[in-house]
Each structure stands twice: as structure tokens, then as C-alpha cells.
Amino acid sequence: MDITRLGILGAGTMGSGIAIGAALAGIETLLVDIDSARLTSALAEAERFYERGIEKGRIAPTAADAARARLKTVAAMAAFADRDLIVEAVFEDFNLKAKVFQELSLIARRSAILATDTSCLRVGDLAVNVEAPERFLGLHYFSPAQINPLVEVVRGAETSQATVETALAFTRATGKTPLLCKDSFGFAVNRFFCPFTNEAARLVDEQLGTTAQVDRVAREALGVAVGPFAVQNIVKPRINLHAIRNLAPLGPFYAPAELLERVGEAGESFEIGEDPGPGAETDALIAERLQGAVFLPVLEELDETVASPADIDRGAALALKFGKPPCALMDALGREAVEERVAPLCQRYGVALPSSIERVGSLIS
Known part of the structure; x- marks a missing residue:
């Protein structure tokens, strides 16, 4: 028809x-x-x-x-x-x-x-x-x-x-x-995009960086055109909060951060002030946390066969303008580096390390 x-x-x-x-x-x-x-x-x-x-x-x-x-x-x-x-x-x-x-x-x-x-x-x-x-x-x-x-x-x-x-x-x-x-909560793209924006808010909650600093590091670490706080101000934090809450059945890793709940509930936008500037140690920690928050849900959805690695990367590039799509980035970093970023999240939220991590290095081939 x-x-x-x-x-x-x-x-x-x-x-x-x-x-x-x-x-x-x-x-x-x-x-x-x-x-x-x-x-x-x-x-x-x-x-x-x-x-x-x-x-x-x-x-x-x-x-x-x-x-x-x-x-x-x-x-x-x-x-x-x-x-x-x-x-x-x-x-x-x-x-x-x-x-x-x-x-x-x-x-x-x-x-x-x-x-x-x-x-x-x-x-x-x-x-x-x-x-x-x-x-x-x-x-x-x-x-x-x-x-x-x-x-x-x-x-x-x-x-x-x-x-x-x-x-x-x-x-x-x-x-x-x-x-x-x-069919799965978050499908192929929001499955990792929502946790990415949520982890950005967690970093600010934990006083590991400012909104401007996290946005800058995200642009460098994942090649995104717009940082997580700036993009939420475009789509509206209230809407993003509701989307993240709909991922709740997937487990505690997907629970919304305090900052996101506060700003979203108030119907406000994030304040993005001055960037304190590069700091090698802090920037590296922020980058690893953001990458881990993308890699974990991507590996989980690969375990669930929600979409192929190539399609996930295609979605990240087309819909979200990720210059470093997640599966290709994991392949480039290698299995050991990916596990270093994902394992702390698995331990913190009580989830098993996804079996798809064994495929890292040849996800896109």
C-alpha cells in the first residue's frame, strides 16, 4: 500500500x-x-x-x-x-x-x-x-x-x-x-543518548565539573556537535526527563540524576556559564564517565539484538551528530579500555558486564 x-x-x-x-x-x-x-x-x-x-x-x-x-x-x-x-x-x-x-x-x-x-x-x-x-x-x-x-x-x-x-x-x-x-525501551538511539545526558547531570551533581566544562569535554570525547546540556536546552530538560523516566524498567543505571529532576520538574533550562578551562586529570575523568555511560547501554542493546553495531553508529551519526559513533569508538579504544570505562558503572549499579564486550575490536567490520 x-x-x-x-x-x-x-x-x-x-x-x-x-x-x-x-x-x-x-x-x-x-x-x-x-x-x-x-x-x-x-x-x-x-x-x-x-x-x-x-x-x-x-x-x-x-x-x-x-x-x-x-x-x-x-x-x-x-x-x-x-x-x-x-x-x-x-x-x-x-x-x-x-x-x-x-x-x-x-x-x-x-x-x-x-x-x-x-x-x-x-x-x-x-x-x-x-x-x-x-x-x-x-x-x-x-x-x-x-x-x-x-x-x-x-x-x-x-x-x-x-x-x-x-x-x-x-x-x-x-x-x-x-x-x-x-522493540525495546529507548530503541536503538535513545537507549544510549538518554543515559549520556543523564550522566552529564550526575557529573555536575557530584561536583566533578560544571555544565560548560562537561559540554566541552563531551564534544571532544564523543565528537558531538553540541554538548549534553546545550542539546537538552534545545529539546527541553522536561521532555528529556520524561524520556529517561520511561527507561526505569531497565534498571537503576537509568534513574534520573538529581540535577535533571530539579531542572526538568521546574520546566527550566540548564544554566551554562563559564568553562573553568582544560584540566588534564578532571577532563579525562569526565570523558571516561561520559564514554562509559554511552558504551554500557550500547553493549546491553547489542546483547538484546535491538540493532546492529553499524545501524547504532549510523543512528548516532545521523540523528545526534556523533563524530565518534559508539561502536566505532569502542573498536578504536579496544576491549581493555572499554572495560575500564564500563566496569565501574556495572559495579555501581549492580549489573553484569554485557557479553558483547567480547566483540569489541571487531564490532564494525
Whole structure:
């Protein structure tokens, strides 16, 4: 089945971004939200995006006009009745999403595909709320969704092969790079991105570095374009906190740091002040802690066959701009150095050393 009519529920940052990109890619797109102000804001953001594209020569004026005509907004979910694909992009709360899919199951055509844009919740847990769960899967976009090229295509236990193939074709047709992964908390990318940002907050909690210092060391140690505190200020600490809390079933290593809880709960952003400057010993400790916090969850997801090492690195590079993707970096450092970074975390949080550490040195080959 070709997807020609897309429905998106939720006109927040993610839903709006998905809609803006899909309309530009030639898909008839319907954005639904009960908040009319959000719909107005989404259309304004679409206009800004298309106008900037025209100014920079990336979008032809005729293409922008066509995209504007394809993007429609309404307040009622009943308008989804004729959609081929409906993507849920509401707040990352399990009960809210479950209620949404119970309602969508009554509205959508039986042949329509239903998808969740959840960043961390398991698709299988949500699937019990979907009539005909074989048509249900995860389509996890990354922010900003109108620009970021990666989409995790998450297959639940009951998702049919036909649904997966249609979703893969749709993501490619809309200019995205799909990463097919197994259903697991955090999937392939947020499984390590959330702990990376969380460990950054722990370092500040333990007074091992300032936010600016940790950001600088992270850029050097992992080759990220933007440090963990700066990137959280973009996506909002409140949202990142909620995503990390959804990883709680994975164990105590994934529990949120005090600083992240405090800033996220307050709906604030992190203060990033002056960097005290390089200090060889402190910088090395921060780098090893950050690398370990990335390596441990990556090794765990490799044990669980969530995704291949090559796909994990591809996701890190495309979605997060990691200049030193985790599997390639582990291979470069070698098994002994990786264990030196991971073993203290395993001891601290009472988890076994992942067996995939034995593959370090030849993960990417």
C-alpha cells in the first residue's frame, strides 16, 4: 500500500515537524490537535520553514506553495477516517498514548497503519490498546523532525511484515533514512543518548565539573556537535526527563540524576556559564564517565539484538551528530579500555558486564 494521505495527532514540536516535512515531500498531510493555538503555531512554523528554504535556495517557490496546499489542520480526530497512516505525536505519557490509540482504533480505516512517535516506551505495551495490532508500529522521528534524516522503524511482536515494509517505503519516500530496530525501551538511539545526558547531570551533581566544562569535554570525547546540556536546552530538560523516566524498567543505571529532576520538574533550562578551562586529570575523568555511560547501554542493546553495531553508529551519526559513533569508538579504544570505562558503572549499579564486550575490536567490520 502506498501512503498518500497522512494524519498526525499532536501539533507540538515533533508533530509539527513531521507534518512540515511530509507535506514538502508530496504527502497530503492532516495535522490534528484540540488546541487551536498549537495548530496556528504549527502553520506559522511551516511558513517560516518554507520561506527560509526559499531564501537559502533549498526549496523552490512552487514546491513551497504545493506544500502549503497539502498541509491542513483540524481540531477533531474524526477527520482521520480517510487516512492511510496516522502517527501519534502526543506527550510522552503511556496512559495518554494508550487512550489515544483506543480512540484511533474506532476512527481509522481497518487498512490504515497506526504508528506511535514514542521515543522510549515499548511498542508492544501500547499495542494492546490497538484494534488489529498487526497494523501498529513505532515511527520515532528525531528533532527537528522536518530536518533530521533519521526515523527509527520499530517492529512490535505483532506488527506484520507488510506493515513494516510499507513504513520503510514511506520513510524513504519522504526523504528519511529508516533504522529498523527491535522493540525495546529507548530503541536503538535513545537507549544510549538518554543515559549520556543523564550522566552529564550526575557529573555536575557530584561536583566533578560544571555544565560548560562537561559540554566541552563531551564534544571532544564523543565528537558531538553540541554538548549534553546545550542539546537538552534545545529539546527541553522536561521532555528529556520524561524520556529517561520511561527507561526505569531497565534498571537503576537509568534513574534520573538529581540535577535533571530539579531542572526538568521546574520546566527550566540548564544554566551554562563559564568553562573553568582544560584540566588534564578532571577532563579525562569526565570523558571516561561520559564514554562509559554511552558504551554500557550500547553493549546491553547489542546483547538484546535491538540493532546492529553499524545501524547504532549510523543512528548516532545521523540523528545526534556523533563524530565518534559508539561502536566505532569502542573498536578504536579496544576491549581493555572499554572495560575500564564500563566496569565501574556495572559495579555501581549492580549489573553484569554485557557479553558483547567480547566483540569489541571487531564490532564494525
